[in-house]
Amino acid sequence: MKIFVASNGFDETPGQLVAQLARIDVKPGKATPVVVVDERYTIKQALTDGAEPACAAFHLDDFLHEKGSIADGVMVVDTNQIATKLSGLASDWVVFEFGQNDQQTCLDFVRKVSRYNYMNPAMRGRNVVFSVPSIYLAFFARMLNEAFNNLPVGPLAVAQSGQVGMLMISTMIERVFVSLPLLSAPLIRLNRLVIFVYRRFVKAV
Secondary structure, eight states: OEEEEEESOSOOOHHHHHHHHTTSOOOOOSSOOEEEEOOOHHHHHHOOSOOOOOEEEEEGGGGBOTTOOEETTEEOBOHHHHHHHHTTOOSSEEEEEOTTOOHHHHHHHHHHHHHHHHHOGGGTTSEEEEEEOGGGHHHHHHHHHHHHTTOOSSOOGGGGSHHHHHHHHHHHHHHHHHTOHHHHHHHHHHHHHHHHHHHHHHHHO
16 A cells, blocks of 8 residues: 655646656555655656546545534544445555645544454555645645554653653663762662662552
């Protein structure tokens, strides 16, 4: 599966967009590649009059709840619509046009379509294009990379815990102690005593 994030600021059909992106050679890797295409002038110049690759094109509005469900002021994406419309994909290229939809609605769609991709093989092995406003290219590329490559959206809670911070301090102190041979043994014992007291304190709290 390859993901392309392209600007929707050009007056072109989904087929014309796909014809340009098909010329980009993306090497396979262990992770799902997310390619940001912000300028297609050179690709357009190199195009011939050959047939456009077959593609399935969808607008984000196609996946919203028919009754216009709103949560916290944001239009909600219907997961059932994602499953219905994507289960019968036959072409190698799929284009999702975000248009001028609210940013949070777009993020809701990204998360839900990535979950669908993990549960259903319909999109795997295909080229998926997200056509977004040019000003948000980098933002959506990061969100897509996090969603489809299963990366954490924000800092892990464990990384913010006091125990991890104490471990890092302890490691740094031990490195300093090791560099001082005469003081290393008693100071390492003192360091372990401090850690013991800290653990007791945490359990007591």
